[in-house]
Amino acid sequence: MFIFFGTSRFAAIILAELLQLKFPIGMLVTQPDAPVGKKKILTSSPAKVVALSFNIPVYEPVTFKSLKAEEILKSKNPELFIVASYGKILPESILKIPSKGCLNVHPSRLPQYRGSSPLQWAILNGDKDTAVSIIKMDAKMDHGPIVAQENLEISPRETFLTLEEKAAHASAILLAKTIPGYLDGTIQPREQAHAQATFSKILSREDGHLDTQRSAHELDCQVRAFTPWPGSFIEITKSGKKIRVKILEAHAIPDTSTHPARSLYSHSGHLGLQCKIGSLILNKVHVEGKKEQTGKEFMNGYWDVLAT
Numbered sequence: 001m002f003i004f005f006g007t008s009r010f011a012a013i014i015l016a017e018l019l020q021l022k023f024p025i026g027m028l029v030t031q032p033d034a035p036v037g038k039k040k041i042l043t044s045s046p047a048k049v050v051a052l053s054f055n056i057p058v059y060e061p062v063t064f065k066s067l068k069a070e071e072i073l074k075s076k077n078p079e080l081f082i083v084a085s086y087g088k089i090l091p092e093s094i095l096k097i098p099s100k101g102c103l104n105v106h107p108s109r110l111p112q113y114r115g116s117s118p119l120q121w122a123i124l125n126g127d128k129d130t131a132v133s134i135i136k137m138d139a140k141m142d143h144g145p146i147v148a149q150e151n152l153e154i155s156p157r158e159t160f161l162t163l164e165e166k167a168a169h170a171s172a173i174l175l176a177k178t179i180p181g182y183l184d185g186t187i188q189p190r191e192q193a194h195a196q197a198t199f200s201k202i203l204s205r206e207d208g209h210l211d212t213q214r215s216a217h218e219l220d221c222q223v224r225a226f227t228p229w230p231g232s233f234i235e236i237t238k239s240g241k242k243i244r245v246k247i248l249e250a251h252a253i254p255d256t257s258t259h260p261a262r263s264l265y266s267h268s269g270h271l272g273l274q275c276k277i278g279s280l281i282l283n284k285v286h287v288e289g290k291k292e293q294t295g296k297e298f299m300n301g302y303w304d305v306l307a308t
Helices: 009-020 046-053 067-075 118-124 160-184 216-225 295-301
Strands: 002-006 025-029 034-036 041-043 080-084 102-106 129-136 146-153 232-238 241-253 264-267 270-274 279-287 292-294
Touching: 002 009, 002 046, 009 025, 009 046, 009 080, 009 160, 025 046, 080 160, 102 160, 118 129, 118 160, 118 216, 129 160, 146 160, 216 232, 216 241, 216 279, 270 295, 279 295, 292 295
Parallel strands: 002 025, 002 080, 080 102
Antiparallel strands: 034 041, 102 129, 129 146, 232 241, 241 279, 264 270, 270 279, 279 292
């Protein structure tokens, strides 16, 4: 029997596909229900929603510091743990429970982009491809030996959500191909090239600020990488008040405008943001406190902030 650890949409897609393939997953371990949105509505994790739809038992430990979690997991006598975007570090006492160890799915070409945001950083850096990796877990984050790895193309207009879905499907297929050989010993893990490791730092809301001293191409990558989290934004001043404007959809153009960087202006009827090199056309925006709107709709209401 396997136990699956996962929380996010990425984990939910993998779990659903493994269950459809009749893998013997007897329990999901996921993060507890949490308040979401402005109304703080208590919401189950995407992985929990999938597990319940397949009538799989769900365990939501708040901590692994007590013996209770260890006892519950040991009582299942698991052969294997499968971990995908769970959101907590598992202590060694938990990693030692399954007889065949723990496999972790990480959406990068390890040892590249260890950490919590590998897909965002791959898009942000303009990478043309990445990978999904399956490792045998050890006590360090994303450090264990590689069991399997498969290349994943990043399309020119890839967004975080499209790449996350693509990576999840690829991960489920790779797990299905890899687990039998891992369990019978025909697939042997290989050590990572630790000296080549790079790290994807945790993203905060302030990381979303669009720095117009960078090129429009770089900011285009940022918008696609940071939607929906942490989001990308600019700040404008209207009637002496600073207003944050989230950029939901945009694309770069090699504009020759003479407006200074940071300027918003009309480019052939479209909302443009002048950058150090080129301009970013803002197709869809969200002014705080208002509904989402197109760039053209924004210009109608905020014409007085446009450069002339």
